[in-house]
Amino acid sequence: MLSKKxxxxxxxxxxxxxxxxxxxxxxxxxxxxxxxxxxxxxxxxELLSTKPSYISGNIGILPDILNTIxxxxxxxxxxxxxxxxxxxxxTEYAKNKKIVGIIEYAAETxxxxxxxxxxxxxxxxxxxxxxxxxxxLAGAMTLVIMNLPTVMRTTQESLKTVPQSYRDGAFGLGAGxxxxxxxxxxxxxxxxxxxxCILSVGRILGESAALLFTAGFAHALNGIIDGLSSPGxxxxxxxxxxxxxxxxxxxxxxxxAILMILTLLINLSAALVSRYFMKKRKF
Amino acid sequence: xxxxxxxKNLNLWYDKTQALKNVNITIPEKSITAFIGPSGCGxxxxxxxxxxxxxxxxxxxxxxxxxxxxxxxYDSTVDVNELRREIGMVFQKPNPFPMSIYDNIAYGPRxxxxxxxxxxxxxxxxxxxxxxxxxxxxxxxxxxxxxxxxGQQQRLCIARALAVKPKILLMDEPxxxxxxxxxxxxxxxxxxxxxxxxxxxxxxxxxxxxxISDNTAFFLMGExxxxxxxxxxxxxxxxxxxxxxxxxxxx
Numbered sequence: 001m002l003s004k005k006x007x008x009x010x011x012x013x014x015x016x017x018x019x020x021x022x023x024x025x026x027x028x029x030x031x032x033x034x035x036x037x038x039x040x041x042x043x044x045x046e047l048l049s050t051k052p053s054y055i056s057g058n059i060g061i062l063p064d065i066l067n068t069i070x071x072x073x074x075x076x077x078x079x080x081x082x083x084x085x086x087x088x089x090x091t092e093y094a095k096n097k098k099i100v101g102i103i104e105y106a107a108e109t110x111x112x113x114x115x116x117x118x119x120x121x122x123x124x125x126x127x128x129x130x131x132x133x134x135x136x137l138a139g140a141m142t143l144v145i146m147n148l149p150t151v152m153r154t155t156q157e158s159l160k161t162v163p164q165s166y167r168d169g170a171f172g173l174g175a176g177x178x179x180x181x182x183x184x185x186x187x188x189x190x191x192x193x194x195x196x197c198i199l200s201v202g203r204i205l206g207e208s209a210a211l212l213f214t215a216g217f218a219h220a221l222n223g224i225i226d227g228l229s230s231p232g233x234x235x236x237x238x239x240x241x242x243x244x245x246x247x248x249x250x251x252x253x254x255x256x257a258i259l260m261i262l263t264l265l266i267n268l269s270a271a272l273v274s275r276y277f278m279k280k281r282k283f
Numbered sequence: 284x285x286x287x288x289x290x291k292n293l294n295l296w297y298d299k300t301q302a303l304k305n306v307n308i309t310i311p312e313k314s315i316t317a318f319i320g321p322s323g324c325g326x327x328x329x330x331x332x333x334x335x336x337x338x339x340x341x342x343x344x345x346x347x348x349x350x351x352x353x354x355x356x357y358d359s360t361v362d363v364n365e366l367r368r369e370i371g372m373v374f375q376k377p378n379p380f381p382m383s384i385y386d387n388i389a390y391g392p393r394x395x396x397x398x399x400x401x402x403x404x405x406x407x408x409x410x411x412x413x414x415x416x417x418x419x420x421x422x423x424x425x426x427x428x429x430x431x432x433x434g435q436q437q438r439l440c441i442a443r444a445l446a447v448k449p450k451i452l453l454m455d456e457p458x459x460x461x462x463x464x465x466x467x468x469x470x471x472x473x474x475x476x477x478x479x480x481x482x483x484x485x486x487x488x489x490x491x492x493x494x495i496s497d498n499t500a501f502f503l504m505g506e507x508x509x510x511x512x513x514x515x516x517x518x519x520x521x522x523x524x525x526x527x528x529x530x531x532x533x534x
Binding site: 167183187 | 341372378390440
């Protein structure tokens, strides 16, 4: 039989847990609901498909949507080969385990640095030193540096899950190292690479501080080539500009709602992709 | 019978621990040679020196010589990939690649430059037939190899090794993860294969050595204690330690 004191204690702990779960859930639901209620009424086809004009007073976020897409694509095109390549080198080739350890530790630290620091370094290095000025390219390069550790580490971790016995089997057949990696090791860890990339896309979408300094605030409608060389606001930066500098809170919340829907979609697809590959491989 | 491989004064260290001490052995062609001995005696390590699989472990240091067809395989001019093609390996745990049965077998030939579909089809069928598994898998060549049973997977791995047309097949306790019936099938297969290949097999199971091998080598603490015809080694061992081991006094 439990003593009264013990019963009260268990009851109290249970209540405390319910309360903390409840508070967390309420906050999340409140946040999502608030953004949607405030934002969705402001989303219109016109907002999504036009560019802003000070003359007609029109507000449209098409340039910002395009800028976001350009930045995401450019960043991924650069960061995937770099990150995956570095991961392959560190896990499969590098002999000096001490240096590998230092690099891994540095990468982990890098991924925890506040993004505004990346922004200011990116501004000094890409915009000033390399002469990119304020442009989507400078912004994308800054995001490359920011996401490189994530892509590298997730790839490394999934390379490590490929059993050594696969490598042994392939080496035993007389395959060279690169062939073993390309045909046996890499196919075994695509899921990790893809998951890392999707997570990176999420981070790129949500990034504003690093882009404020490097990519600028312009809302010009450009193709990808012109866009990369000229300044432009991503959705998050546009949100900041509309809310803080023009007082257009309705527009800001519309953008916020769009960003939240995109983030949800990205997380969903990350989950789907990893589930798909989990089913495909059994080791 | 011609000798195909000879080890001379072979020593091997993992870092500072010596795992093989002055091993000298000659392996005859088209026969089955078994390595027996207690765990940690160096028999698997020695097997892996024969196709330089130990190269993959960075701390390994080797002195001495292993000659194959009259050439020292540790010579710097040797192409390791070509060596491993000629001296294939089957591992303790079946390790098919996570791809289709067909692609598993075709991996080796493709690695060595065979692209023609007709030729690959031919090699795949022949290798699977030689490994006595063709009838079981011919209708599901495109299915993932990981869906097969353990015994089938191991025969698939043997087929995969045969597909690159090796001269020697090294088997590292190939049946230790299998049930008795699968074990029996692999043993029958080994006896069949020795008509065309030289087989070196590491085994924990002394009955297995007696059943299938022509010669047996007994290793203990990194040394080759005794080596000779299987029948003689098991009936009249020369060394006291061999006798103690095969009569089950330790191990």
